[in-house]
Amino acid sequence: MNVLLVGSGGREHAIAWKLKQSKKLKNLYIAPGNAGTAQCGKNVDISDTDLRGLVQFAKDKEIGLVVVGPEDPLSMGLVDLLEAEGIKAFGPSGAAAQLEADKAFSKLMMRASSVSTAEGRVFDRYDEAKAYIASRDEPVVIKAAGLAKGKGVIVCDEPSDGIIAAEKIMVDRIFGDAGRQLVVEDKLLGEEASILAFVDGSKTIYVMESSQDHKPIGDGDTGPNTGGMGAYSPAPVVTDKLMSKINREVLVPIVDGMNRNETPYRGVLYAGLMMTSGGPRVLEFNVRFGDPETQPILMRLKSDLLDVFLAVCDGRLDEITLIWDPRPAVCVVMASGGYPGDYAKGKVIKGIAEAETLEDVKVFHAGTAFSGDQVVTNGGRVLGVTAMGDTVAEAKQRAYEAVDRIQFEGAYCRRDIADKAIRAQTRS
Ligand code: AMP
Ligand code: GLY
Numbered sequence: 001m002n003v004l005l006v007g008s009g010g011r012e013h014a015i016a017w018k019l020k021q022s023k024k025l026k027n028l029y030i031a032p033g034n035a036g037t038a039q040c041g042k043n044v045d046i047s048d049t050d051l052r053g054l055v056q057f058a059k060d061k062e063i064g065l066v067v068v069g070p071e072d073p074l075s076m077g078l079v080d081l082l083e084a085e086g087i088k089a090f091g092p093s094g095a096a097a098q099l100e101a102d103k104a105f106s107k108l109m110m111r112a113s114s115v116s117t118a119e120g121r122v123f124d125r126y127d128e129a130k131a132y133i134a135s136r137d138e139p140v141v142i143k144a145a146g147l148a149k150g151k152g153v154i155v156c157d158e159p160s161d162g163i164i165a166a167e168k169i170m171v172d173r174i175f176g177d178a179g180r181q182l183v184v185e186d187k188l189l190g191e192e193a194s195i196l197a198f199v200d201g202s203k204t205i206y207v208m209e210s211s212q213d214h215k216p217i218g219d220g221d222t223g224p225n226t227g228g229m230g231a232y233s234p235a236p237v238v239t240d241k242l243m244s245k246i247n248r249e250v251l252v253p254i255v256d257g258m259n260r261n262e263t264p265y266r267g268v269l270y271a272g273l274m275m276t277s278g279g280p281r282v283l284e285f286n287v288r289f290g291d292p293e294t295q296p297i298l299m300r301l302k303s304d305l306l307d308v309f310l311a312v313c314d315g316r317l318d319e320i321t322l323i324w325d326p327r328p329a330v331c332v333v334m335a336s337g338g339y340p341g342d343y344a345k346g347k348v349i350k351g352i353a354e355a356e357t358l359e360d361v362k363v364f365h366a367g368t369a370f371s372g373d374q375v376v377t378n379g380g381r382v383l384g385v386t387a388m389g390d391t392v393a394e395a396k397q398r399a400y401e402a403v404d405r406i407q408f409e410g411a412y413c414r415r416d417i418a419d420k421a422i423r424a425q426t427r428s
Contacts, residue, residue: 002027003306004058005041006048006078007069008034010333010366010384011291014298015069015305016040017362022306029061035375036365048073051081058087065090067309071147071288074267075101090309091267092287096258099265100287103145103183110282113257115250117282118274120185126170129182133162139187144169146178150215150227151340155187190276191420192283193235194293195246198308200317201266202259205251209300209324210238211293212421213272217340219416226340227381230417232330232392233296236424237275246273246280254285266312295364295384296329327360330395330418331386332403336367337410339380347377347409355402360388360395363402377408392421 001024005016013036019025020040028041031054037043046053049072058066066082068074068091077094091097098105104122109115122145123129133140142165144152152175154165162184169179192215197207211233217223238246250271258265270286270293289297298305302323311320336343345367352363352375364386367379385402389395396418403413 001025001064001306002062003029004054004061004063004066005030005037005069006054006066006073008032008037008048009069009291010364010381011289011294012069013037013040013364013366014295014384015067015289017364018298018301018305019067022304024304024306027061029057029063031057034365034378035368035370036363038370049076051076051078054078055081055085055087058082059085063087065306065309065313067091069288071097071100071286074287075147088310088313090313092265093263095263096265097287098263099258099285101147103143103284104181106285107183109254109257109261112261113253115254115257115282116279118185118188120183123182123184126166129166129170129184130163133159133166133184141185141187142166142169143183143185144175144178145181145183146175148175148178151175151225152178153225157187188274188276188281188283190274191237193238193273193275194231194290195238195243195251195271195273196290196293196297197251197269198312198317199255199265199267199269200312201264201315202255203315204317205247205255206317206320206322207243207247207251208297208322209233210235210243211290211297212237213290213293214414214417219414224340226335228290228292229333229335229414230331231290231292231296232328232395232418232421233293233300234328236421242275242280246271250280250282291366292331292333292381292384295331295386299329299362299386299388300325300327325388327388327390328392328395328421329386329388330392330399331364331384332399332413332417333366333381334383334385334403334406334411334413335381336377336379337412339412343380344410345376345378346371349375349377349382349406349408351406352383355385355405358387358398358402361398361402362386363406382408382411392418392425396422
C-alpha cells in the first residue's frame with residue numbers, strides 16, 4: 001500500500017520510522033517531512049496546510065492511506081476532503097478536531113460529557129476577562145482558545161500576572177487569532193500525564209501506554225511553556241487503577257459525547273491530564289499523537305502501526321492487539337538556542353550517526369533539513385534523542401549519552417528529563 005504521511009515534526013519521523021517496518025507498506029511519502037523522514041520514504045514539497053495540493057497528490061500517487069500528523073490540517077478539514085474523494089485517511093474530521101482547535105468548544109464538550117476538568121470561563125472581550133481575573137485571589141491559567149503550537153497557555157500565580165497575560169493574548173495578539181477568545185481556568189496542582197488512545201469511531205477505544213511530557217523550557221519545570229522538551233513512557237504516576245479510571249471517566253464519556261454531538265471521533269485522542277489529589281482532571285484534549293510523547297511510545301510499540309491505522313479507519317479496531325515492549329523509553333529534545341523565543345536556523349548538525357551506534361537509541365528528527373549533503377537545523381525543536389533501557393534510569397543515561405555525541409551551534413536541552421519517573425521508581 002502507498003501511504004502519505006502529512007507533517008514535518010519529530011512525531012512524524014517516529015510515525016514514518018514505524019510505518020517503514022510494516023510489510024504491507026509499498027511507498028511512503030511524507031509532506032513536507034524533514035531530514036529524518038527522508039530516510040524512511042520520499043519527502044514531497046507540499047506544505048501540511050496545502051489541502052488541495054495534498055488531496056491532488058494522494059489521487060495522483062494512488063495513495064491507499066493518508067496519515068495526518070499535526071492539528072492544523074486536521075482542524076482545517078483535510079480528512080473530510082480526502083474522504084470525499086474516496087481516499088482513506090487516519091485522523092478526525094474537521095468538526096471533531098475542534099476538540100483541540102477550540103478550547104471553548106472543548107470545555108463545553110467536557111461539561112456536557114461530565115468529564116472532570118478545571119473550573120473555567122470563556123471570554124470574548126478583554127475588559128470582561130480582566131474584571132473576572134481581578135475578582136479572584138487564586139492562581140489562574142490563561143489560555144488562548146485557538147491553536148498556538150502548544151505555547152498559548154500562561155500559568156499565573158498572581159491575578160495581576162493573569163491580567164497581563166490576558167492583555168498579551170487578547171489585545172496584543174501574541175498568538176495571533178488564537179487569542180480572539182480566552183479561557184481563564186483555575187490552576188490545578190499535581191503531576192501531569194499524557195494518555196493517548198486509538199479510537200475507531202464508536203466501537204473501540206484502545207489506550208496506549210502512558211507517557212509524560214516536559215512542557216517548560218527549563219530544568220525543574222521552570223520558564224515558559226514549549227511544544228515539549230522531552231518525554232518518557234510509561235509514566236509511573238499513572239497506575240493501572242488510575243488508567244482504568246481515566247478510561248472510564250474521561251475517554252469513554254468524551255467519545256460518547258462526541259457521538260451525541262454528531263461529531264464522532266476517529267483517530268488518536270490525546271488527553272493531557274493533571275493527577276490532582278481529587279483524581280485525574282483533563283487539562284486539554286489533542287486530536288493527534290503528542291510530540292514528543294510519540295517518540296518514546298512508538299519506540300515501545302511492537303505491533304504493525306499500518307495495521308492499527310487501517311483498523312481505526314475501517315472501524316474494526318477490536319480485531320487488533322497492541323503489543324508493547326515492557327522496557328521504558330526516554331526522549332530528550334535538543335532545541336535551538338533561544339527557543340521558544342526567536343532562534344537561528346541553518347546550523348550544521350554533527351554526530352547523529354555516532355549517537356545511533358549506541359544500543360537501543362534512535363534519533364528522531366524534528367526541525368531539520370538538508371543543506372546539500374549536510375543536515376542543518378530548521379526549527380525550534382531540532383531532534384528527539386530517544387533511548388530504551390531496562391529501567392528508566394538506564395534509558396535516561398543512554399539518551400543523554402547519545403545527546404552528548406551530537407553537536408550544533410546553540411544546542412540546548414533540559415538535563416532532568418525523566419527524573420520524576422526515576423524518583424517514583426526509586427520510591428516503589
Ligand atoms: P494545555 O495546552 O491546555 O495542555 O496547557 C499547556 C500546559 O499548561 C499544560 O501541560 C500544563 O503544564 C499547563 N496547564 C494548563 N492548564 C492548566 C491548569 N488548569 N492548571 C495548571 N496547569 C495548567
Ligand atoms: N506534547 C504536547 C503536545 O503534543 O501537544
